[in-house]
Amino acid sequence: MPMIEKNGQKIWQVRDRKAQFIRWAMWFFGTVAFLMAWKVISDGTEWYYVQTAPQAANDIITRAWPPKWGYINKLWGPIWDTVNIATIGTIVSLMLAVPIAFMAARNTTPSMLFVRPLALLVIVASRSVNSLIWALLLVSIVGPGVLAGVVAISIRSIGFCAKLLYEAIEEINETQVEAITATGARPWQVMVYGIVPQIMPSFAGIAVFRWDINIRESTVLGLVGAGGIGLQLNSSLNILSWSQVSLILMVILFAVVISEWVSAKVRGAII
């Protein structure tokens, strides 16, 4: 137990001197890092503009309310596109994520030296880059529209789904696999009977979870031209029509709430 001597008396302390010092140093450096970061942000900010922030906010709110309800009739098409981008994007990404996950999992990969690092690289690359950046790229390749959004969402979701899935594959019970192997089953049969049933619940959970996230992400893809309700958001912002913006934001919030509810229901039914 750490003690210090003080005036000839032993005084108990929670931490010894070294641990105490390390803690203190961590707090110190954390604070310094934050202050330096804040300094950079502050230097990059036009403070006289910030002083007008309350007026700006007030201005936006008064112009945004009431929402332009009639505009909803122009939104049905974009909403349909948004849902399709998320749904088809999720399905395509799952189809690609499954083989990558099997290549990345230690217990199913065909080669630890070559295939596994490659699969992990695909996963990291896909996860690191935001779907908006993928959309930016795809818009310049396939042109603006729903297709760019679908492909962007698919690419972005591969890493997420494959990562969670390969972790699930690595956690399966190996004796069940052993038992199927012992019957003289082919490797593919071992996969279908020994491994797939064990990862089915995770797979379903991941699919629904990612679909929920993709609904949120597909609402903004239109900002860079990749289809969906974000296109209307962008054009409304460009013409400073805040009453349209507020309606679109309400629609997006509604969609997010619905998708969360659906995914919770489906997950409850499967697991």
Add this chain to the structure above:
Amino acid sequence: MSTDLDAIVGKPWKKPSFIKNPALRWGLVILAVVYFYFAFTTIDVNWARIYRGLDRGWQFILGFANPDFTSRWSDIYAGFMESVVMTVASTVAGIAISIPIALGAARNIAPLPVYMVCRFIVSISRALNEIIVAIILVKIFGFGPLAGFLTLSFATIGFLSKLLAEEIESMNMVAPEAIQSTGSSWAQWINFGVQPQVMPRLIGLSMYRLDINFRESAVLGLVGAGGIGATLNTAFDRYEFDSVAAILLIIIVTVMSLEYLSGVIRERIK
């Protein structure tokens, strides 16, 4: 229940269906088929445009083979530093604000009115996409990293408070009760009864959020909220795919090292 062997031998066997009710099962199948038919037909694919774009796609892949770090280095460096700074500052600020909100959003330690308010804050923060928040904040506070910082802090609150509150709700209540029975004050109770149990989770989540905030900071620049996204956007606009590749590589390497770091830290605090 007894089943007679002779009655079923010779009859074919079928795996019982996942959905027992055949009407519901076929209804769902038909619904799915109809949906996908309409969903796919509304994607208009302009093959001529894609054919023209393939050249750019190829240039993008070539860009990865030969990324150009040098010609835009000063822009890339400035953008990258701004992203790092926004990430650090917003994660710290987000954590500091998340902790009280998480305490308030945990049903087992907060009174009902406080709980409702905190849960409302969490839901709002989670429901709004970062980009949308950034757009609005840029309109209010002007272009620059301040809007990005505020956006990421706001998003961090929703994420951290929700997961931390869930952790607090599922913690073992015996130790906190024991502390309470010693006649401790509320702050002492939190400090000795609650904090030790949720600390590892808080550190792990914070590291994870640091990682997310960096990735998000890379896109905020698209809407003018500072960070490397602005540089990236410019490079895309000019079709400078070798610079794009360089920026993406920097992002990927940073995310990988952050992930590695957070793995090490989480391993150590376990």
Add this chain to the structure above:
Amino acid sequence: MLELKQLTKTYKTGDQALKAVDLTMPAGQVLALIGPSGAGKSTLIRCVNQLVRPTSGQVFLAGDEVTGLKGNALRRVRRRMGMIFQEYALVERLTVMENVLSGRLGYVGFWRSLFRKFPQKDVDEAYRLLDRVGLLHMADKRADELSGGQRQRVGIARALIQDPALLLVDEPTASLDPKTSRQIMRLIVELCKERGLAAIINIHDVALAQMFVERVVGLKMGAMVFDGGPDDLVPDVLTEVYGEEDWEATIEKVDDDDDADGDA
């Protein structure tokens, strides 16, 4: 029927799990393999069907060499050896019927097995086996809804539907209560008699082994230290296998108070 010649397994960690084991079994013999934990019992039976590749030595099944086989040839040999596991090793999210039919995977093509289109002959046999182990009414239940004893019965049916010549049984009763343990052991031995199967049963419960088998082999540190009938298992032998212990108290005959049709 089964012959092991100088079978040796050394793991990568340097642990010698098997040290040059020689063993010959005639057809239809039920053999118990006893020994302390870590003696190499599990490794031995996994070397027989090549789930674990032996470092050296040979395994012959009915005169054919098993060691060194790969791909289809190995699969054909594995079909002739049914395996029963300690933790049942049923695929928990599949139904009882699917688990039993998975024993036929070595005989059925990939696409048929994917769409669960097993030949009628196999389906009938699965029903008969489930009836034999008393679980016909559970055929369409999911395996994780069953109790331990029931799961082990399904495991037995899965091994038998392979139509094996040899059963490899790894601690069949270690996860079961004493009464169910005896029922399961009796069932395995009865089925072996009915079908003229040979079996190697790994078991740590000496009394249970003595009750049911005709030959006992003792393993210690990967080497064979005893081979004889159940009545030759005198306390001195057990001390040799397991180390010092008051064996008079342990090997007292257990009361056989339960009926085989118990519902456990």
